Amino acid sequence: MSQFQNIVVLTGAGISAESGIPTFRASDGLWENHHVEDVATPEGFAANPQLVHQFYNARREAAKSAQPNPAHIALADFETAFSGNYLLVTQNVDTLHERAGSKSLIHMHGQLEQMKCTKCEANWAFDGDSSIDDKCPHCNKQTTRPDIVWFGEMPYQMENIWAALDNCDLFVAIGTSGSVYPAAGFAQIAARKGAQCVELNLEPSNVAGDFTDGHYGLASDIVPRFFSKLL
Ligand code: APR
Numbered sequence: 001m002s003q004f005q006n007i008v009v010l011t012g013a014g015i016s017a018e019s020g021i022p023t024f025r026a027s028d029g030l031w032e033n034h035h036v037e038d039v040a041t042p043e044g045f046a047a048n049p050q051l052v053h054q055f056y057n058a059r060r061e062a063a064k065s066a067q068p069n070p071a072h073i074a075l076a077d078f079e080t081a082f083s084g085n086y087l088l089v090t091q092n093v094d095t096l097h098e099r100a101g102s103k104s105l106i107h108m109h110g111q112l113e114q115m116k117c118t119k120c121e122a123n124w125a126f127d128g129d130s131s132i133d134d135k136c137p138h139c140n141k142q143t144t145r146p147d148i149v150w151f152g153e154m155p156y157q158m159e160n161i162w163a164a165l166d167n168c169d170l171f172v173a174i175g176t177s178g179s180v181y182p183a184a185g186f187a188q189i190a191a192r193k194g195a196q197c198v199e200l201n202l203e204p205s206n207v208a209g210d211f212t213d214g215h216y217g218l219a220s221d222i223v224p225r226f227f228s229k230l231l
Contacts, residue, residue, distance in 0.1 A: 002230050004170040004196075005084040008161075009075060010186055012091045014175020014202060015219045019066040019096055025177050032058070040150045049132045049145075056146040057129040060112040063093070064127065068100035071174070071223035076101035078227040087164045091176060091183055093148055108155040108183065114147035123147050155182065165189045172226070174200045175219050178207035187211050200226055 013023035038044040039055045088105045093112045116123035117136035134144045149155050171190035178184040187197040187210035199214040200222050215222045
């Protein structure tokens with residue numbers, strides 16, 4: 001039996017890198033040739049909604065053709081075998097965790113395969129190409145947008161995430177640079193409550209000092225190894 005009973009795992013773009021989905025923070029400061037403020041802010045969407053639809057159509061297409069890698073699969077297998085409380089919080093907007101079999105999962109930054117209405121707040125599953133002409137299936141207005149949490153917006157299910165962090169005895173962050181809050185502050189919160197905090201990443205993140213321990217390398221290698229030892 002594991003020495004831990006309440007585990008929270010946070011994942012970022014690094015866990016999907018080996019599935020062929022590029023991470024965010026390239027040294028040129030651009031995201032797939034676009035300035036982040038043009039494609040990942042409410043202001044960018046207001047200024048050029050068609051560009052933003054096209055941008056996420058391309059991301060959705062790329063994510064749909066990607067496959068879960070051994071790190072996604074190791075987390076899903078661990079969840080099945082573990083008898084304690086387990087919550088996976090991902091900042092990723094792809095569906096690789098659920099396709100690997102993860103069940104207890106929060107997409108705190110939204111999902112590519114979901115749209116929402118800016119007027120009535122409805123959201124719905126969507127896996128095609130969106131445009132400014134699309135109508136909300138609930139209120140019938142041309143007010144649809146990708147269901148992605150942009151800079152300046154509140155991530156999803158924060159109350160549930162804070163509660164799980166307060167109660168966990170192990171917090172593991174995987175493949176995240178620690179540059180975007182609130183997720184970058186999760187280790188500090190968990191550590192304050194006495195949890196052991198472990199970082200699994202290619203390199204020490206910006207918040208590596210908040211963790212008790214770190215293992216550095218490719219997620220496909222270090223994640224299966226770390227979680228197989230936990231059971
Ligand atoms: N295995 C493990 N870690 C990796 C790998 C890999 N194969 N490849 C890259 N990494 C690490 C990088 O070293 C980096 O520290 O993954 C991290 C990815 O960092 P970011 O690109 O900043 O992604 P993330 O932390 O998920 O970004 C957070 O920022 O743009 C917003 O909303 C967006 O959810 C995103 C948030």
